[in-house]
Amino acid sequence: MAEKTWVRMVTAQTPTNIAVIKYWGKRDETLILPVNDSISVTLDPAHLCTTTTVAVSPSFDQDRMWLNGKEISLSGGRYQNCLREIRARACAVEDKEKGIKIAKKDWEKLHLHVASYNNFPTAAGLASSAAGFACLVFALAKLMNAKEDNSELSAIARQGSGSACRSLFGGFVKWIMGKAEDGSDSLAVQLVDEKHWDELVIIIAVVSSRQKETSSTTGMRDSVETSLLLQHRAKEVVPKRIKQMEEAIKNRDFGSFAQLSCADSNQFHAVCLDTCPPIFYMNDTSHRIISCVEKWNCSEGTPQVAYTFDAGPNAVLIAHNRKAATQLMQKLLFCFPPSSDADLNSYVIGDKSILKDAG
Numbered sequence: 001m002a003e004k005t006w007v008r009m010v011t012a013q014t015p016t017n018i019a020v021i022k023y024w025g026k027r028d029e030t031l032i033l034p035v036n037d038s039i040s041v042t043l044d045p046a047h048l049c050t051t052t053t054v055a056v057s058p059s060f061d062q063d064r065m066w067l068n069g070k071e072i073s074l075s076g077g078r079y080q081n082c083l084r085e086i087r088a089r090a091c092a093v094e095d096k097e098k099g100i101k102i103a104k105k106d107w108e109k110l111h112l113h114v115a116s117y118n119n120f121p122t123a124a125g126l127a128s129s130a131a132g133f134a135c136l137v138f139a140l141a142k143l144m145n146a147k148e149d150n151s152e153l154s155a156i157a158r159q160g161s162g163s164a165c166r167s168l169f170g171g172f173v174k175w176i177m178g179k180a181e182d183g184s185d186s187l188a189v190q191l192v193d194e195k196h197w198d199e200l201v202i203i204i205a206v207v208s209s210r211q212k213e214t215s216s217t218t219g220m221r222d223s224v225e226t227s228l229l230l231q232h233r234a235k236e237v238v239p240k241r242i243k244q245m246e247e248a249i250k251n252r253d254f255g256s257f258a259q260l261s262c263a264d265s266n267q268f269h270a271v272c273l274d275t276c277p278p279i280f281y282m283n284d285t286s287h288r289i290i291s292c293v294e295k296w297n298c299s300e301g302t303p304q305v306a307y308t309f310d311a312g313p314n315a316v317l318i319a320h321n322r323k324a325a326t327q328l329m330q331k332l333l334f335c336f337p338p339s340s341d342a343d344l345n346s347y348v349i350g351d352k353s354i355l356k357d358a359g
């Protein structure tokens with residue numbers, strides 16, 4: 001008769017985050033320690049998030065992972081670092097009902113299966129490792145009964161992908177770069193929760209669905225090695241901006257928030273241009289969106305919309321409120337009508353609907 005076996009499973013869901021003060025550059029590539037603090041806003045999980053199920057069973061003979069239904073290798077250093085760190089913190093588990101009893105030392109021998117899904121179109125170029133690693137670490141911590149809080153877990157998710165550490169919290173989140181050589185104080189803290197500034201509406205304009213040519217990891221390595229502007233930014237500019245951004249968020253001061261977000265995005269892309277060889281993440285459509293927002297903000301006298309671009313041409317637009325978001329959508333539709341050649345789709349985040357307008 002076959003021996004009775006069991007499977008213990010945990011499912012978690014983690015949204016992605018968008019930096020308004022960017023992380024760009026590592027001082028330690030293995031531990032993923034940044035050259036500056038960064039601040040992000042976590043998106044509504046209804047729109048852009050990763051759902052991950054982790055399972056453990058004595059019948060599994062190796063660690064395996066599936067991403068959007070396709071098996072991927074877990075042998076990469078980043079996955080291995082996260083698995084090792086969580087296994088080291090695993091505690092005993094007992095579930096009498098299901099007949100499961102796992103001693104602390106058993107976790108060393110037991111194998112894991114991981115299935116992860118993104119709820120956003122992967123082809124849209126929005127796939128982010130941030131939600132993925134945050135969700136993996138969070139789910140594994142629950143499965144293995146680790147007692148660490150979300151900040152402590154963020155220091156593990158960071159070793160999967162830097163920006164992942166900020167996805168362990170909702171609202172506005174700060175990744176403190178830390179000073180310790182072992183990276184133990186390089187972790188994320190929540191500045192304010194999602195209710196603090198809930199009138200903001202985030203719109204993602206998908207400019208191109210193509211995969212970026214230079215990954216963030218490679219791009220920031222080249223910037224650290226060659227860009228003088230990056231050194232100046234990390235030492236002189238970001239420390240002041242972080243303080244100003246924290247104030248703007250605390251006071252819900254949209255004018256300062258927009259000015260700082262746009263300036264920081266532009267400086268990040270200036271660093272990319274200052275890198276040898278230069279990196280071009282934005283394209284003509286991205287530049288047209290910037291001009292459109294700048295002109296509108298200028299004509300209103302006070303900013304209505306902030307823009308920020310990560311390592312790609314897609315625009316993340318943060319509107320002051322629903323009225324500004326509606327006007328922004330009208331302007332985008334006017335500038336990029338559905339029949340136009342510009343490859344632009346707009347997704348409204350922070351609302352129940354995802355509007356696919358053009359392209």
Ligand code: DP6
Pocket residue numbers: 018019021022023024032038129160161162163164216217310311
């Ligand atoms: C431009 O976190 O993807 O989005 O740590 O090498 O995995 P690795 O890089 P990643 O870089 C994100 C860069 C950014 C800015 C940001 O999110 O702060």
